[in-house]
Amino acid sequence: MSGPNDPAEVAAPELLDAAGREAEKAFAEAADLAELAAVRAAHLGDRSPVLLARRAIGGLPAEVRSAAGRRVNEALATIQAWYEARHAELTRLRDSVALRAEAVDVTLPWDRRPVGARHPLTTVMERMTDVFVAMGYDVAEGPEVETEWHNFDALNFKRDHPARSMMDTFFLEPESAGLVLRTHTSPVQVRAMLERGAPPIYVVCPGKVFRTDELDATHTPVFHQIEGLVVDEGITMAHLKGTLDHLAEVMFGAGLRARWRPSYFPFTEPSAEFDVECFACRGGSVGNPDRPCRTCRSEGWIEWGGCGMVNPRVLTACGIDAERYSGFAFGMGVERAVQFRHGVDDMRDLVEGDVRFTLPFGSEV
């Protein structure tokens, strides 16, 4: 009979094979990690056949020790690998069950955080402003309660001239104060010239303006304008045209034609009103009752603003040498731009502050 210390018995291949088979079977039969842990000691614990065999190797004669050691280590590694593979398998199994159980309905709403929005007038005004800032203009600002001198006199609106009453002005009490709610952003031109002094002057002035129109679908007594002013040497009407073409292209897309109609503003000479080709129908609705256009009321053109070369009298009133410098100025309604761009039919929606109107605009991009 061979005993534990029998060198032939220790680490006999059959013995190791048998231990391996048993371990493999036991691991495979373990149904979950707990059962696997329970059978681990019998096959990989200190009292397991393979580890007992390894402990006995030290007593073997030198000539067989190394071969026996190799066999034992191989057997141990194999059992260890079986164990780890089964452990990984059972872990995966356990996790997949648990994760399945933790599944949620991802379509549930999560509107716990209230959302807000900026007013489209604000964001469109910023967008237009940025076009000019990108061209190197400064943004100028001025007061909304303005002196008649800044709002009218310096802009060549003569006292007792119909041009002055054309503006439907709000006057402040007492009338001897000489104060008005500014009727246009043009007094900011005057302030920009007085503050900056020497040209070159390239400014854009966005802001609120006031006229005594009752609120209805197309009018509001408080509205917004963007004013531009350039005073420099050699400024021509071609520069004005190029600048406005650029703005129209940025706001409404490339390839739109612009149309200028001569007009009258006391502070520009020559003066023009400018129209942009309707970006919605591009003129296709004109004389075409089958294709009416809501945006331009089938006129093909959208009136956008007024412009012209700064009247030398205005330059003079602001202390700028009108012989040496020339300039252009333009102004356009922001409400109109919002109406075209976003299809707003009724001015009242821009005024009343109903959150249902404003929320879809979000913070704009």
Add this chain to the structure above:
Amino acid sequence: MRVPMSWLRELVALPASLTAREVAAGLVRLGLEVERVEEIGAGLTGPLVVGQVAGFEELAGQKKPIRWCQVDVGEERPRGIICGATNFATGDRVVVALPGAVLPGGFAITARRTYGYVSDGMICSARELGLGDDHTGILVLGECADPGADALAELELPDAVLDIAVTPDRGYCLSMRGIAREVAHSLDLPFADPVERLAVERLAVERLAVERTAAAGADPVLPPGWPVRIDDPIGCDRFTAWTLAGLDPSATTPVWMRRRLLLSGMRPISLTVDVTNYVMLELGQPMHAFDRASLTGEIVVRRAVSGEMIKTLDGVTRALDGDDLLVSDVAGPIALAGTMGGASTEIGPFTTDIVLEAAHWSPPTVMRMVRRHKLPSEAARRFERDVDSEVALPALRRAAALLAELGGATDAGLTVVGSPYPRPHIALAAGQPGRLAGRVIPPAAVMRRLTEVGCQVEGEYIFTVVPPSWRPDLADPADLVEEVLRLEGYDAIEAALPAAPAGRGLTARQRAGRAVGRALAAAGYVEVINYPFVAEQRYDDLGLPADDPRRTAMRLANPLSDQQPLLRTTLLPGLLEALARNVGRGNRDLALFETGLVFRPGPEFVPAPRVGVGGRPDPAELAALDRALPAQPRRVAVVLCGQREPTGWWGPGRPAGWADAVQAARTVAGASRVPVSVRADPHAPWHPGRSAAIFVAAGTDAERLVGHAGELHPGVIAAFDLPPRTCAMELDLELLGVGDVPVAPTVSAFPPALLDVAVVVDDAVPAGEVEAALRAGAGELLESVRLFDRYADPDRLGPGRMSLAYALRFRAVDRTLTVQEASQAAQSAVAEAARRTGAVQRA
């Protein structure tokens, strides 16, 4: 200005094929705003014939007068037609629509039974024919073609009317003469000025008068008219008057003239009035006819004497101002110059002798009178814009000739006083128009364009230009440049971009303004833009104390609504009204914000000085102008109500509360990079126990108050009809300012030491002070401090006591802290809290 195409064709030789829309497009290119093209008689089809009333019978027993008329329409027998008008007599010629005709608006005429007769057609009014608004009776033709003739030809139908909005600089376009000139320019057609024709023509009425004076043995010249004297040459530089006698008071205005008046938007009244209106429309010169029999002595043009009165044609007796310019006679004022005639010399139904006035009045004078007496009129509209200074006499001759021809006036006398002011001589560099257009315009083209509009041009490199008498708007070289460029066409101008200097982008304040808006939108607030108009009552509704500076508001002289005459001194009334409006429309959980200016006048009224425009005002003048303005700081405000976080499947929501409003202030301050501190401060319109003042540390100075936040006072909520517990915040963005560029912190890679401390304080002690004390005491090892629990428990803490639990986080930049270091720092934090607030650490 309404321009009938048929009239226009008389003044310009338009190609027959040219449509009204094509004419309109040409005018638009030249700068006349054609608002509408009205097709007159569109859809009108015959048979429409001239009829003569052969007789009629008034039907008895009707609610309104009804006539059963026999009308000769050129057929064998007259037709029987029912008519509801009474402004005609037997023998009158009228327009008859026969069965089968269709009137404008698709109104088909048939023979139909009415009032017991078969009405075999219809006698038409001007309105039914589309000739204007006059529906006071049927259209009586007067002298015209015989019965049965085509009435469409007689009435020049169809026709079209251009409705043109004339800008204030182009007074001459308030006449057919001026419009015709522009039409000729726009189509490159020759233009024969009717005034030039009048200047060379000797009128029949003049020949008659000359012959009569010669026969009486006097010089064979036109006899002098009514005596006139101008005492105020500033207000009037030219006064012409024509005396006419022997007018037939029964003479009527011919249909061609009535038709033109109607299409131009004027109502025919009587021959004399119609002729003056007609000539005003034709030549742009308003006129006035005085009843010669009612005049007493010399006509004098002078300013009114304070206390004088006049009864004007509209029946109103008016007290006159020393600035009013008058036409007067020995008996007193007989007209407000260029504005309205007086009742005492009004022509009546039996007037045979008249004095016709045509004068040149100073525009500002007329404008002030119109404003003062609230008397806008067609005449004043023209004088305000200035009338051709040379057209008075030709217009007067034209009117006299028409009255002689149509009304049988036989006698004549002419008075001409005053001489029109000389016209300016403007020096224009020949290259200037091209220079401003950015393209070459040869001097010859410049000269041609200026000559076209009526200027006299002389010179070679520098032109000397004298504008025509009808263009007082041409005063500067720039005005001439505009004429050249608009006639050359704005389309000819190229597009180019100017080279702007390198820009700096937005200022810090402008960037911060945008950041504030974005931060509030991200925090769930919706932006609104309210009107700045406020009702006085709103300052009571806000519960402001009597001496609150927010009650000192600017007042509009002409508010849109008498209910809202004030300008806002705070953003809250507008925002609260917007909130209530939303609530009224069923939006319940709301958070709104607005940024905008408020208007805060100073304690003293400082009128703006009168400053000239001949050059840059001096610094003192500019400062004085700005001193007249109120302070206009930019503010931001929020209002919120309902649920701040909604109830959902996750559980209950959270109502909006005072803390949200205070947090909104912190959000704004954060977006502006400005650290703020918060303290309790009872302040209207907030709930006195739930109102926070927001402060900015102002360097070495004291703190600066920048606004308030919290829950609104229940009384304010009731007055504005808001949901309970509505909250609000308002900050002054100017006072808040923009913080410095942030300096990056040193981020330590060593582990933190976390220590919780709980202290008990008197519940009147603000948590903010405890936290400030902890921070101050903890020293520089403190990384953060956060209040994580707060409760009162009278049994365990004692009455009036509050437990505050803070998580302190310590960290050093250069080492791992020892437990001892961290707890020492925590102890000194607690010690400072104890010293400042009486806090006692809980075990």
